Amino acid sequence: MAEKFVDINGIKICYQMQGDGYPVVLIHGFGSKKESFMAQIPVLSQEFKIISFDNRGAGKSERPDMPYSMEMFVDDIKGLMDYLGISTAHLLGLSLGGMIGLNFILKNPRRVNKLVLINTLAQLPDDFDPESYVNSKIKALELAKKDPELSFWQSTQFGFYHKFRNKMKANPKEKFYGLWSVEDVLKYYKTDRPTAQDVRNIASSFKTNNVYEKLSEINHKTLLLTASHDRLVPKEKMLEIHKKMPNSTYHLIEEAGHESPKEKAPEVNRAIIKFLKS
Numbered sequence: 001m002a003e004k005f006v007d008i009n010g011i012k013i014c015y016q017m018q019g020d021g022y023p024v025v026l027i028h029g030f031g032s033k034k035e036s037f038m039a040q041i042p043v044l045s046q047e048f049k050i051i052s053f054d055n056r057g058a059g060k061s062e063r064p065d066m067p068y069s070m071e072m073f074v075d076d077i078k079g080l081m082d083y084l085g086i087s088t089a090h091l092l093g094l095s096l097g098g099m100i101g102l103n104f105i106l107k108n109p110r111r112v113n114k115l116v117l118i119n120t121l122a123q124l125p126d127d128f129d130p131e132s133y134v135n136s137k138i139k140a141l142e143l144a145k146k147d148p149e150l151s152f153w154q155s156t157q158f159g160f161y162h163k164f165r166n167k168m169k170a171n172p173k174e175k176f177y178g179l180w181s182v183e184d185v186l187k188y189y190k191t192d193r194p195t196a197q198d199v200r201n202i203a204s205s206f207k208t209n210n211v212y213e214k215l216s217e218i219n220h221k222t223l224l225l226t227a228s229h230d231r232l233v234p235k236e237k238m239l240e241i242h243k244k245m246p247n248s249t250y251h252l253i254e255e256a257g258h259e260s261p262k263e264k265a266p267e268v269n270r271a272i273i274k275f276l277k278s
Contacts, residue, residue, distance in 0.1 A: 002016070003016055004016070004017075006083050008080055008083065009072070009075055009076055009079055010064075011061065011062040011064055011076075013054065013062075013076060013079075013080055014034075014054045014059055015034070015051060015053035015080060016034065016051075016052050016053070017049060017050065017051050018045040018049075018050045019044070019045030019048055021047060021048045022048050022049065022089075022090065022276075023048065023050075023051055023084075023086050023089040023090070024044060024048045024049065024050050024089060024090045024091075024092055025051045025053075025077065025081070025086075025089050025090070025091050026040070026050060026051065026052045026053075026092050026094075026097070027055070027077070027091065027092065027093040027094070027097030027100050028052075028054075028055065028058070028094060028095075028097050029094045029095030029097050030095060030096040030137075030202060030203075031137060031194050031199065032094075032096075033054045033055075033058045033059030033192060034052035034053055034054050035059075035188045036094065036261075037052055037094075037261070038179065038180045038184060038188070039177070039180050039261055039262045039265035039269075040092075040265070040268070040269060040272070043179070043265075043273075044269065044272065047273055047276075047277065048090070051086070051089070053077075053080060054192075055073060055076070055097075055100075056068060056072065056076055057198045057201050057202050058192075058194065058202070059192045060192055063195070063198055064201075065197055066201060067200075067201055067204035068201050068202055068204055068205045069204070069208040070099065070100060070103040070205050070208045070209050071107075071208065072205070073100045073103070073104075073205065074100060074103050074107055074108070077100070078111065081111065088110070088113050089111070089113065090113050090114045090115070090116065090276055091104060091112050091114075091116070092116040092118070092272065093115075093116070093117055093118070093120060094118045094119060095119055095120055095232070095233065095258065096120075096202075096205075097118075097120070098117040098118060098119070098120025098121070099120055099121060099122070099205075099209050099211070101115055101117060101120075102115075102117070102120075102122060102211045102215075102218070103209065103211055105218055105220060106211060106214055106217065106218065109218075109220070112220055114220060114221045114222070114223070114275065114276055115220050115223070116223045116225065116272055116275065116276070117223070117224050117225070117238075117241070118225045118261060118268075119225070119226060119227055119230050119232070119238070119260065120233060120238070120241075121209075121233055121237050122209075122211050122215055122237075122241050122244070123209065123210070123211070124206055124209070128206075130203055130206055134199055134200055134203045137199045137203075138196045138199055140154070140155065141193065141196060141199070144189075144190075144193060148189065148190050149186065151189075152185070152186055152189045153169075155189075156168065156259075158232055158257070159232075159257055159258050159259035160257045160258075160262075161227075161229045161255050161257045161263060163255065164256075164257075164263040169182075172186075176263075176265070177265045177266055179265055180265075185262070212240075215241060215244035215245050216244050216245070216246065218245055218246075218247075219246060219247055220247060221247045221248075221249075221275075222245055222247060222248040222249070223248070223271065223272065223275040224241060224242050224245075224250045224251065225238075225251050225253060225260070225268060225271060225272075226239070226250070226251070227252075227256040227257055227258065227260040227264075228252060228253065228254045228255060229255065229256060229257050230256070230257050230258045230260070232258045233258060235252060251271050253267060
């Protein structure tokens with residue numbers, strides 16, 4: 001589907017729609033963009049109307065140079081839904097997108113039907129050092145300019161379970177599950193890259209994410225998809241969310257890392273469709 005642009009809150013947001021049916025809004029993660037859902041959109045769009053978009057500071061959306069907040073991300077989604085005439089939708093958030101989804105549902109509870117959270121956090125760990133995290137991201141960006149393929153393969157150590165990563169290295173042209181290949185992800189990885197300033201602006205939103213103590217207020221049916229070998233968001237963090245949310249369902253994806261939506265696409269997609277259609 002063709003990309004479209006709309007002015008939301010004074011900036012251009014790039015979005016796409018695919019499929020028919022009840023709307024599902026996909027919210028991508030940190031340093032990512034709408035194409036990160038390449039293993040979900042072709043399948044989910046057979047059942048639902050899928051709205052994917054680039055957050056401010058990402059992809060082809062505008063990148064205003066200012067510190068971002070969760071409220072900004074939330075208001076961008078609300079503005080996009082208003083523009084598209086969508087009164088209520090299911091929300092699906094991956095990683096940072098899950099944090100945004102939680103903030104959205106707390107601020108706009110009547111605009112959400114069901115919520116799907118994948119490999120996300122409700123609060124940052126006490127020992128989290130935001131400056132160190134930002135600097136590591138910026139170093140990766142610098143390497144990506146010099147050697148994008150090396151940078152990509154280094155990132156897969158944190159994103160993919162080691163057995164699946166070995167399959168990727170052995171078969172870079174293979175279309176896994178008929179949905180994506182390493183070549184597809186490399187192309188995605190090399191285009192519309194974030195800048196160091198984008199990283200800093202997006203990371204500023206972390207300190208505005210204060211939803212953990214409010215999780216019990218969310219009564220919407222919620223699916224929590226977590227990965228057994230996620231090195232970025234350990235499954236224990238998702239279990240903490242499950243214990244606080246009264247209507248949540250916890251689903252563990254075995255032998256998968258932070259990129260479980262790609263490496264375990266059939267299981268992830270089946271779980272999402274079953275949950276949203278039940």
